[in-house]
Amino acid sequence: MEGWDPNTKSTLTQIPLLTTKAGPRDGAAWTQRLKEEYKALIAYTGMNKSNDNDWFRISAANPEGTRWTGKCWYIHNLLKYEFDLQFDIPVTYPSTAPEIELPQLDGKTHKMYRGGKICLTVHFKPLWAKNCPRFGIAHALCLGLAPWLAAEVPILVDSGMIKHKDDAAVSSES
Amino acid sequence: MDVELKEMLDDFESLKRALPDPSHQDSIIKLQRRAESLISLAQSSHARRSKVKDMSAEVIDSNPYSRLMALQRMGIVENYERIREFSVAIVGIGGVGSVAAEMLTRCGIGRLLLYDYDTVELANMNRLFFRPEQVGMTKTDAAVQTLSDINPDVVLESYTLNITTVKGFETFMESLRNKSFRPSTHNSGVDLVLSCVDNYEARMVVNQACNELSQTWMESGVSEDAVSGHIQLLIPGEAACFACAPPLVVASGVDERTLKREGVCAASLPTTMGVVAGLLVQNTLKFLLKFGQVSPYLGYNALKDYFPTMQMKPNPQCSNAACLERQKEYILAKPARDADAKAKEAEASNLTECPIHADNEWNISVIDDSEIERTDFPSSSDALPEGLVHELPSAVEFQKFPEPEEMSTSIDDLEDLRRQLDALNAN
Numbered sequence: 001m002e003g004w005d006p007n008t009k010s011t012l013t014q015i016p017l018l019t020t021k022a023g024p025r026d027g028a029a030w031t032q033r034l035k036e037e038y039k040a041l042i043a044y045t046g047m048n049k050s051n052d053n054d055w056f057r058i059s060a061a062n063p064e065g066t067r068w069t070g071k072c073w074y075i076h077n078l079l080k081y082e083f084d085l086q087f088d089i090p091v092t093y094p095s096t097a098p099e100i101e102l103p104q105l106d107g108k109t110h111k112m113y114r115g116g117k118i119c120l121t122v123h124f125k126p127l128w129a130k131n132c133p134r135f136g137i138a139h140a141l142c143l144g145l146a147p148w149l150a151a152e153v154p155i156l157v158d159s160g161m162i163k164h165k166d167d168a169a170v171s172s173e174s
Numbered sequence: 175m176d177v178e179l180k181e182m183l184d185d186f187e188s189l190k191r192a193l194p195d196p197s198h199q200d201s202i203i204k205l206q207r208r209a210e211s212l213i214s215l216a217q218s219s220h221a222r223r224s225k226v227k228d229m230s231a232e233v234i235d236s237n238p239y240s241r242l243m244a245l246q247r248m249g250i251v252e253n254y255e256r257i258r259e260f261s262v263a264i265v266g267i268g269g270v271g272s273v274a275a276e277m278l279t280r281c282g283i284g285r286l287l288l289y290d291y292d293t294v295e296l297a298n299m300n301r302l303f304f305r306p307e308q309v310g311m312t313k314t315d316a317a318v319q320t321l322s323d324i325n326p327d328v329v330l331e332s333y334t335l336n337i338t339t340v341k342g343f344e345t346f347m348e349s350l351r352n353k354s355f356r357p358s359t360h361n362s363g364v365d366l367v368l369s370c371v372d373n374y375e376a377r378m379v380v381n382q383a384c385n386e387l388s389q390t391w392m393e394s395g396v397s398e399d400a401v402s403g404h405i406q407l408l409i410p411g412e413a414a415c416f417a418c419a420p421p422l423v424v425a426s427g428v429d430e431r432t433l434k435r436e437g438v439c440a441a442s443l444p445t446t447m448g449v450v451a452g453l454l455v456q457n458t459l460k461f462l463l464k465f466g467q468v469s470p471y472l473g474y475n476a477l478k479d480y481f482p483t484m485q486m487k488p489n490p491q492c493s494n495a496a497c498l499e500r501q502k503e504y505i506l507a508k509p510a511r512d513a514d515a516k517a518k519e520a521e522a523s524n525l526t527e528c529p530i531h532a533d534n535e536w537n538i539s540v541i542d543d544s545e546i547e548r549t550d551f552p553s554s555s556d557a558l559p560e561g562l563v564h565e566l567p568s569a570v571e572f573q574k575f576p577e578p579e580e581m582s583t584s585i586d587d588l589e590d591l592r593r594q595l596d597a598l599n600a601n
Contacts, residue, residue: 038591092378129566
């Protein structure tokens with residue numbers, strides 16, 4: 001965990017760890033794991049809200065809890081940039097991490113795999129592998145997506161690849 | 175066009191006869207030749223050969239299998255035609271998978287199952303196989319188009335899906351279990367699975383499927399910097415599975431810390447990909463047609479032209495439950511394997527009935543090479559041969575989890591939890 005800012009570190013220690021090693025094909029054990037995922041997400045979302053650092057919404061898109069959709073946003077120069085957020089729980093979960101997708105940014109940055117999957121190889125995958133099965137969706141958002149947004153959104157904005165929605169509306173009207 | 179060219183030939187012929195001056199004969203003959211070659215070109219551009227019922231060893235230009243069947247005459251392969259009975263599944267039809275598919279198609283493999291969810295892009299043109307006019311097609315469709323043209327004898331099945339999703343995995347498993355091509359007592363309807371994917375997640379999925387089906391597979395990979403690669407044979411229960419140890423990569427020979435890793439646009443070379451596809455299919459042919467030595471692991475470092483090999487025993491503490499089951503089965507089957515080996519040995523010794531050395535004054539004994547080797551395998555936890563490194567750390571085992579109090583006391587109903595998160599999401 002060297003190299004991580006103290007804020008992320010202290011947040012991370014407050015997200016409940018998970019204990020059940022189960023994937024979507026594991027029946028009752030998956031239901032147990034899903035409960036733990038919810039508890040961690042509830043704790044993390046609550047914590048973000050109370051720290052005035054609310055930055056995502058996520059909920060299961062199917063009853064099995066294998067597909068998740070929502071939104072995430074990042075404030076840059078006092079402007080809020082919001083993106084759709086989605087991912088599937090892979091069959092080999094939690095041995096492999098979910099591949100977080102921001103489909104609206106597909107093709108706009110090279111730090112992304114096809115289909116809008118953000119690149120987690122260097123900063124996140126080794127951590128996930130080391131902490132399997134204790135890390136869950138909440139940890140993936142905290143350690144995978146949050147630092148990616150912090151690194152990429154300013155570059156995307158400054159290079160003009162993405163525009164704030166108010167600017168976009170103005171330019172399309174004119 | 176054919177008709178016009180033929181008419182032209184006839185015209186040349188009559189011109190040749192009509193002209194009294196023999197000095198023009200040569201140039202007319204030249205023109206005739208050119209027209210003939212144009213005719214054959216025009217024919218070959220849309221001629222698709224018909225299916226061949228039996229592989230013939232006859233050495234004529236029109237036999238697509240003469241050079242392959244010659245492997246028998248050379249004493250390399252005992253029965254080449256068996257290749258038509260085999261089914262090979264290729265997962266990932268990219269730089270390595272597509273070339274492997276073409277090689278197997280040209281070898282006359284019985285059946286190929288192709289899996290990929292991607293489409294062909296112009297950015298793929300630095301690699302082999304796909305052509306610019308196929309841009310926009312799914313890789314599976316484009317591959318079927320080319321492969322069925324090259325060899326119509328091969329049965330091609332294509333699956334455009336992502337095997338890492340729950341639904342994709344189900345279809346993947348079902349297709350591997352299908353035994354309609356050739357009935358077998360085995361769990362699976364394919365003889366070998368080749369993993370030619372470009373990411374850890376998909377490899378773990380292939381590993382999962384093959385462990386569950388007790389299906390032998392081969393893994394292949396090319397590094398992001400395009401200067402190293404590897405192939406690996408995985409026999410569930412007998413050899414290390416992909417989850418037994420963190421994945422191995424061939425060190426590029428450059429200090430990793432000096433490498434800039436900006437962005438994820440991986441580099442790729444047609445050469446490295448072609449070499450790895452070649453190594454993979456070579457190992458496949460040796461495995462299926464039973465010749466030579468099948469490599470358990472073969473690395474390729476392009477910068478130093480270094481090819482490390484190694485063998486890995488399965489990890490008795492593997493995190494994959496299906497792997498542990500296969501390991502148990504393998505240990506239980508040991509007596510049967512030993513009896514088999516003994517029977518073979520007895521057969522071999524029957525051939526050389528008299529002892530080679532009647533007396534043994536110095537008590538010299540011969541130790542079986544393979545036995546020494548077996549005890550020498552570095553287990554997955556042991557030190558790796560030079561030039562190989564682990565790609566990811568292994569999971570750290572904590573003795574006990576410090577369980578936060580609110581976790582154990584809070585509600586434990588999935589619906590309640592879902593509602594609770596929804597409530598948080600709502601404002």
